[in-house]
Amino acid sequence: MANDVLRATIRDLFRFSLSFRFGSIILVIVGILLLLSFFSPFESDDRRVVPRNKPPSQEFILGTTGNGQDGFWLLTFAIRNTLMVSGLAVLIGRSIAVMVGMITGYLGGKTDRVISSIVDSIIVIPRLPLLILIAAIMQGEMTVLSLALLLGILDWAHPSKRYRAMILSLREREFTHTAIFSGMNAVKVVVQEHLPFLIPLLLADAVAGFLWAIGMEVTLSVLGLSDLTTPSIGTLIFWGNYHHALLRRRVWILAAPIAASVLMVVGFYLVSLSLSEYLDPRTRLSRLTVGEQIDGGKAG
Amino acid sequence: MNLLRTYILPRILQWALVIFVGISATFLIPRLSPINPVDEMIGRMTAFASIDPHAVVSMRESATALFGLEGTLLEQYGRFWARLFTGDLGVSFGNFPRPVSDIIAAGLPWTIGLLSVAILISWVSGVFLGALAGYFHDRRWAQVLERFVVVVYPIPYLIIAFVLIFVFAWWLKWFPLVGGSRGQPGLTWDYISTLLYFGFLPALSLVIGSTAFRFIMAKSLTTTEIASDYVQYAELAAVPKRKIILFYVARNTMLPQVTDLALSLGALFEGALITEVLFAYPGLGFVLYNAIYNADYNIIMGITLLSIAGIATASLLIDLLYPIFDPRVRLR
Numbered sequence: 001m002a003n004d005v006l007r008a009t010i011r012d013l014f015r016f017s018l019s020f021r022f023g024s025i026i027l028v029i030v031g032i033l034l035l036l037s038f039f040s041p042f043e044s045d046d047r048r049v050v051p052r053n054k055p056p057s058q059e060f061i062l063g064t065t066g067n068g069q070d071g072f073w074l075l076t077f078a079i080r081n082t083l084m085v086s087g088l089a090v091l092i093g094r095s096i097a098v099m100v101g102m103i104t105g106y107l108g109g110k111t112d113r114v115i116s117s118i119v120d121s122i123i124v125i126p127r128l129p130l131l132i133l134i135a136a137i138m139q140g141e142m143t144v145l146s147l148a149l150l151l152g153i154l155d156w157a158h159p160s161k162r163y164r165a166m167i168l169s170l171r172e173r174e175f176t177h178t179a180i181f182s183g184m185n186a187v188k189v190v191v192q193e194h195l196p197f198l199i200p201l202l203l204a205d206a207v208a209g210f211l212w213a214i215g216m217e218v219t220l221s222v223l224g225l226s227d228l229t230t231p232s233i234g235t236l237i238f239w240g241n242y243h244h245a246l247l248r249r250r251v252w253i254l255a256a257p258i259a260a261s262v263l264m265v266v267g268f269y270l271v272s273l274s275l276s277e278y279l280d281p282r283t284r285l286s287r288l289t290v291g292e293q294i295d296g297g298k299a300g
Numbered sequence: 301m302n303l304l305r306t307y308i309l310p311r312i313l314q315w316a317l318v319i320f321v322g323i324s325a326t327f328l329i330p331r332l333s334p335i336n337p338v339d340e341m342i343g344r345m346t347a348f349a350s351i352d353p354h355a356v357v358s359m360r361e362s363a364t365a366l367f368g369l370e371g372t373l374l375e376q377y378g379r380f381w382a383r384l385f386t387g388d389l390g391v392s393f394g395n396f397p398r399p400v401s402d403i404i405a406a407g408l409p410w411t412i413g414l415l416s417v418a419i420l421i422s423w424v425s426g427v428f429l430g431a432l433a434g435y436f437h438d439r440r441w442a443q444v445l446e447r448f449v450v451v452v453y454p455i456p457y458l459i460i461a462f463v464l465i466f467v468f469a470w471w472l473k474w475f476p477l478v479g480g481s482r483g484q485p486g487l488t489w490d491y492i493s494t495l496l497y498f499g500f501l502p503a504l505s506l507v508i509g510s511t512a513f514r515f516i517m518a519k520s521l522t523t524t525e526i527a528s529d530y531v532q533y534a535e536l537a538a539v540p541k542r543k544i545i546l547f548y549v550a551r552n553t554m555l556p557q558v559t560d561l562a563l564s565l566g567a568l569f570e571g572a573l574i575t576e577v578l579f580a581y582p583g584l585g586f587v588l589y590n591a592i593y594n595a596d597y598n599i600i601m602g603i604t605l606l607s608i609a610g611i612a613t614a615s616l617l618i619d620l621l622y623p624i625f626d627p628r629v630r631l632r
Contacts, residue, residue, distance in 0.1 A: 019450065121318040126566035126611050128573060129588070129604035130326065136592050136600050137330050137340075215456035219574055222458060223592055237462075246470050254462070261459055269454035 013274055020278075023270025030264055034083060037076035042069070044077040044231050056252050063252035066243045074231055075256050079264070081232040085148045086213030090206050092152025093213075094159060098198065101163025102190045106171060116164070122157040130154065131216065135225035142227050147220070151213050159205050163198055170194045200279050207272030211265055218261055233257045233264075307629055308620060315616040322608035326601065327380050331373065338363045340595070341393075389602040394594035400602040403587060408606075410480055410583035414499060415572045418506035419561070425507075426514020427557055431550040433515070434522025435541075446519065453512040457571035461505040461578045468501060475501045478580035502579045506571050510564075517560065521553040555626050562615035569611055 013020040042049050048068035056063045062071030100119065104112045134150060135142060167190070170176060179189045214233070220226045221234025228235050236257035245253040341363055342356060351359075364370055368379055368390075383389075389400035433442040452460075469477045475497065482494040525531065526549060534544050576585025584603055591599035623630045 117314065117317060118321060120314065121321045123563070124318050124566060124612055124615055125322040125325070126569050126607050128570035129600075129607045130329065132588065132592065133326065133597075133600050133604045134329055136595065136597065211454050215458070218456060219458050223577065223589065225592065246466070251466075254466075258459055258462055262455055265454040265456065266451050270450070273450065 009278075013278055017274035017277065019270040020274030023267050023272075023274060026263055026267030027271060030079060030083075030260075030267055033076050033260075034080045037073070037080045040073040040076060042073055044074070045229070053250055055250075062256045063250075065239070065253055066250075071252060071256055074236065075260055077231045078233050078236050078257060079260055081144060081230055082214060082217055082234070082261075082264070085144055085151070085217050085232065086210050088145070088148035089151035089155065089213040090209035092149060093155035093209055094202060094206055096152070096156035097158075097160035098163055098195075098202070100156065100160040101198075102167055102194070104160070105164040105167025106186060106190050106194075108168070108171070112164075116161075119157050119160060123161075127154045128216070128219070131220060132223065132225065135220055135223075142225065144227055144230055144232075147217065147226055151216055155209055155212055159209070162201065162205065166198055166201060167194055170197055200275075204272050204275040204279060207268050207275065210268045211272075214261065214265055214268075233261045303623060303630060307623065311616060311619050315612055318612040319609055322612065323381075323384070323605060324377075326604050326608065327377060330597075330601075331376075338369065384605065389605070390598040392591075392596055392599055394591065394596040394599070400598045403599060404584065404602050404606060407582060407584045407587040410581060411569075411572055411576065411585065414503055414506070414576070414581065414583060415568060417499075418503050418510065418572070419565075419568060421503075422507045422510035423514055423557070423561060426511040427518045427554060428546075428550060429511070430515040430518020431522045431545055431553060434519040435526055435545050435549060437519075437523065446515075449512045449515050452508060453516060455509070456574075457505060457509050458574045458578065460508055461502070461575050464501050464505050465578060480582040498581070502575045502581050505575050505578075506568065509571060510568055513564065514557065518550075518553055518557065521556060522549055525549050525552055558618065558622060558625060562618040565615050565618075566611045569607060 014024070037044075046069065050060065050064045050068055050070050052064060052068045053066055054060055054064040056071070060070055060072065062075060064070055065074065100115065104115045104119075131150065131154060135147075138146065170193075175193060176189060179193055184193075217226065217232060218234040218237065221228070221232060221238050222241070224238055226232070226234060228238060234257075237254060240250075240254040240257070243250075243253075245251065338360060342359060346356065368376055368383070370376070371379075387401060389404070391397045392400050392403055395403065429445070433445055436442045465477065469475045480495070480498050481491065482498070483491050485491060531544060531548060534548060572583070573585035573588060575581065576583040577589045580586055584607075588600065588603050590596070591603070
């Protein structure tokens with residue numbers, strides 16, 4: 001049953017939303033590149049396995065690097081690692097956000113006011129300088145995992161406000177009162193009754209989290225503050241800069257990770273755009289009438 | 301009087317809270333990390349030379365004092381605030397013994413200049429282009445513009461700046477690769493023209509990203525606005541379209557955009573930092589980059605603290621000016 005609903009939703013999105021069509025196609029391409037990394041003929045840290053600094057050719061689609069690595073296979077590793085870092089960061093950040101949103105939204109009153117004003121302050125604080133400070137202190141010890149943790153810890157304030165608003169409105173609904181009167185405790189009400197309503201919002205929001213995390217991964221790496229031995233979109237750009245790829249006219253070394261990062265963020269954004277449009281009750285209404293007209297036309 | 305109690309006072313309290321939370325976080329987070337900056341520094345210094353153990357001990361003591369790591373956490377916290385109130389951010393390790401506040405003050409005007417120009421241009425053009433595209437949403441050009449914006453918006457500032465450097469500075473060679481100005485500083489046309497010449501690409505990279513953001517918001521605000529009765533009435537009354545868009549629709553969409561500007565200042569500031577790094581523009585971003593390279597924690601710390609206080613204060617000022625634009629807040 002749930003599967004059918006999901007399939008119908010995806011079909012609807014594909015039919016009515018141009019941005020979903022393009023976005024999902026881009027994400028599928030990115031996904032294929034990610035999967036290809038598992039079939040790479042080289043390890044991600046293999047050096048001097050191919051001729052160095054060769055421009056793109058039939059043998060090396062994206063050229064080779066100064067370390068004698070194949071640009072294409074290196075890129076697949078980079079995409080995998082960047083998506084892993086940002087995926088983990090999104091998971092951590094959204095978990096914190098859901099918890100904070102649930103607590104403030106459900107309890108309300110004084111607790112809500114205190115926590116909400118702290119959250120409002122955290123939103124205003126610029127995160128990049130803070131990130132740089134922490135990363136600079138951890139320099140050398142930064143791993144893929146700790147970067148993901150760091151990004152996750154810093155990205156929950158904004159989404160938690162949206163979840164709070166959602167829970168606030170759910171709390172006033174009749175089924176909440178029914179649940180409370182029938183003796184359900186608060187944790188159960190929130191987790192079993194309210195959480196399912198949050199999931200669509202969470203999906204659209206997770207994509208926005210990906211955008212931020214990818215941007216920060218790239219930024220910190222270009223500043224030389226992440227684990228530079230692990231290939232990621234950011235570290236590929238860092239090493240390209242480090243070896244003066246532009247001045248030496250080896251454009252392909254920088255162009256590949258930059259193009260990949262653009263593909264990734266645009267793909268994610270287009271999908272999130274179509275999802276939030278889909279979740280917007282106003283557009284849903286107009287879509288319903290359009291759907292009825294189409295069905296009516298068929299019947300007639 | 302009512303305005304003061306219901307609007308201004310809570311907002312100032314909020315500002316104080318932001319600064320308190322932000323500065324406490326900046327104090328606490330480095331101390332929670334398992335790495336001790338003193339050990340790091342001594343490790344770097346003794347890596348290439350053997351030093352007398354007694355010297356290492358006294359070095360450790362002075363470094364601990366320098367980082368403000370003496371005593372219990374609470375004592376450190378108290379001293380941290382005391383030093384901040386006197387404007388003392390410590391000395392730079394990279395440029396010993398130049399005070400951090402000096403180095404930051406040298407970079408600050410560049411960043412503020414770049415940022416304010418970029419914010420002004422992107423806010424105005426985003427609001428008006430968004431209003432136009434929202435009003436004429438069924439025109440071909442509006443749809444093309446929107447698709448372009450939707451693709452540009454999610455791209456990080458860093459990538460936009462990279463592409464600009466690649467195309468306009470490296471390939472076409474229209475603009476310089478690095479730097480902020482040339483020649484003797486002064487109010488001469490020669491100097492100001494180099495300022496514009498060097499600042500153009502960094503500002504453009506910021507303007508592109510933030511205009512896209514404003515545009516998307518302005519367009520969706522406009523879409524709701526043009527469905528309202530007064531717009532339909534104006535159209536029926538044959539009020540010129542130019543007037544409807546500029547004086548009715550755009551004006552009404554500006555209010556939420558002012559509030560949102562206060563919220564997005566942080567993101568814009570982050571964009572400016574990155575842009576300055578890539579263009580080697582002599583503002584705070586470039587200072588920060590050099591500090592990272594030299595492991596100059598005091599400077600990184602100083603810039604973090606300053607940016608938190610600066611962004612919080614700037615957004616407070618915008619919010620305090622808000623009643624001037626919005627009579628509803630004024631008369632509440």
